[in-house]
Amino acid sequence: MKLMALMIVALSLISTTWAQGQHTQTGRKSEPMQTMNDITMVAPALEKYAQGPLADLWKRPGLTPRDRSIVTVAALIARNQTIEMPYYFNLALDNGVKPREISEIITHLAFYSGWENAMSAVAVAKVVFADRKIGADQLPAASPSPLPLDKEAEAKRATSVEQQFGSVAQGIVQYTTDVLFRDLWLRPDLAPRDRSLVTVSALIASGQVAQIAYHLNRAMDNGLTQTQAAEMVTHLAFYAGWPNAFSALPVLKDVFERRPR
Template sequence: MKSILTAAGLALMATTAAAQDAAGTLPAAVGRVAPALEAYAKDDLFGTEWNGAGLSRRDRALVTFAALMTRHETGNLASHVSLALDSGVTPAEISETITHLAFYTGWGNATAAAEAAAPVFEEREITIEDLPASDPDLLPLNEEAEAARENLVRGNYADVSMGVVDNTRELLFRDLWLRPDLAPRDRSLVTVAALIAAGQPEQMTFHLNRAMDNGLTQEEAGAMLSHLAFYAGWPKVFSALPVAKAVFEKRAQ
């Protein structure tokens, strides 16, 4: 008898494979020490959350990698680099995420992430030619938006640290954010994820608005918060929820 795979059947197979791939990042020791935690992980995190419709598997892998890098969870990074690559994140996007988040989570976190990714890249024969150049042709600058951001930062902080004002302008918003190998929407996605994972909701208003201006939907933002509760902890997400609520409500006016 010929087997016929329906679209629903194919989707179920893809969902099951995604859950199995994500579950592969759970160390075997968890089941030996905390079987209840293993059950929550398999049933609720990998079985349900990773398969939520609000955010793609690829985006979930990128958000998870950003959160783990921010939290300096070096023991988990390599397996999540592999998961991200298997989920559709490109080597160039991993490279750019590490570079980007160096400015938002610190150089030490970025260095540790690069060290964790290096063996995975080597195993998969990803070479320097597959990665972004240090000086690519940059994306166009939104002059109006950048002028408004610069005026706000300069007006508030020029008398405090002109070095921060100048470096923010020249290194971040006239260079880093314009690098083409990580889409603006994805730069915003990993930035917001990092701010949540770091417990810095006071920085979210600007970056969540920027993320939505760059194409992140409210549904995706809400799904990202739900996903990050497992990786950053419920308290950090509950600290971020009022900020997200205020951004959503203001944009709806």
């Protein structure tokens, strides 16, 4: 295998994008049709599925293109999949996700997916932002005025976690309160409902089944509807694989049944 071929693969793995211009609301095609030809040379069926069910997915009711972009971006960061991340970051911006919201999604997933996942996303977003002349004035402040805290709900959460795990590992229990629920979750540049959508999408996409129930309830408390939650799982079947979606379904069923109507 020659050096040039290797170089092409190396670059492809980072930058390959797929011609899904039809996903954008504005019609602006953010990336050239780079992988269309690649797919044809390896798996023609994938082109058929991309233009059929995958393209249709983005047009389904139940979840807006903006929400679908949030779900997709969260899944890619959670799974550390950078190959089409530039394309999907651009698509998210085209679909109405603000630069400050992308910034907050990455910041949020530094904690919910892991610090290194955020570092990979930063490396990609830096180039996307530079290409679109997105400057510091469009980014969230490091320490903005926080959203108001629901003291009662937070006290209940903190007490529950303290009772379960305070005697096991006080360090993480304290960080969970101080860094996550009294800081990260109160950052104002991503709405709590969207922050929850990011969290649940990342949990499902990375197979964290045991953590879905709490955050799905929180998401629905924050305004995510049952229809949107169901459609989120359908969307993630494509981007995180059928098994992750199917492992989440029993949790959705249980949460839906237990919530007061």
